[in-house]
Amino acid sequence: MIKAVLFDLDGTLLNRDESVKMFVDKQYERLYQWLSHVPKDKYIARFIGLDNQGYVWKDAVYQQLVDDFNITGITWEDLLQDYISQFKNSCVPFPNLINMLEKLRNSNLVLGMVTNGKGQFQMDNIRSLGIEDYFETILISEWEGMKKPDPQIFNKALDKLNVSSTEAMFIGDHPEKDVKAAQNAGMKGVWKRDGKGSDIEADLKVDDLKEIPLIIRELNNNSLSDLASRVLK
Structure with a gap:
């Protein structure tokens, strides 16, 4: 019984798959000032790939994104904090x-x-x-x-x-x-x-x-x- x-x-x-897609799209728009040199589709695809369905914590993900796309003016720590504070607004x-x-x-x-x-x-x-x-x-x-x-x-x-x-x-x-x-x-x-x-x-x-x-x-x-x-x- x-x-x-x-x-x-x-x-x-x-x-989670749909939530991540929604979050990364919103993050790109929210932080466009620092991410505009990266095509949105490439930013989203690279994040999803590095994330490995959630089995890689985002400190490593954002450090790699900053390096891959030469992101300046905003740190990987800033990007991580944005993820921590904002992901809940994209839960599907x-x-x-x-x-x-x-x-x-x-x-x-x-x-x-x-x-x-x-x-x-x-x-x-x-x-x-x-x-x-x-x-x-x-x-x-x-x-x-x-x-x-x-x-x-x-x-x-x-x-x-x-x-x-x-x-x-x-x-x-x-x-x-x-x-x-x-x-x-x-x-x-x-x-x-x-x-x-x-x-x-x-x-x-x-x-x-x-x-x-x-x-x-x-x-x-x-x-x-x-x-x-x-x-x-």
Whole structure:
């Protein structure tokens, strides 16, 4: 019986790819005085490439951008601070986010979030999406002193939600840090497909957040193998 549903943030609830594109476009316009010698499309493309889907922190990204494009009059530290303070204004949710969370909460499920990243930065993004109050617990790696795929951070979230691992499901987009790590902690690991053509092993797979309430309802009324035979086709 599933009693708790836990989520990753970036790539799962927050459409990070679209958020980054929007942010970099806005940053270029906001700081045009110092960036005008760089074509906007090149600035955006280089940022996205260096960012590596968020796995490179932005101090390294901006240092490289300043060097690549010979940016003067503004430092990489200034660019980084702009990112830290302004990214929250470009957060794009995946479709059906609020509706999905409402349905889960109305089904008396407890919700949690476990995300890697900088504490205040991630919390600002969560609040920008308007979803903080749906979650009984939110664990961010910087503040916890541990990060996914360490099972301890999952276990801490389960303790806070007062559920066992067999009563919980974790939904994320990363094959190792989300799905496999959650399974290693004893939870069901659900993969939110990233649309990039890859495929991984998971207990269940979803393309859209709206599928999650139905999957949990069916899972609580059927065996996982029966559900998987229908959902994983």
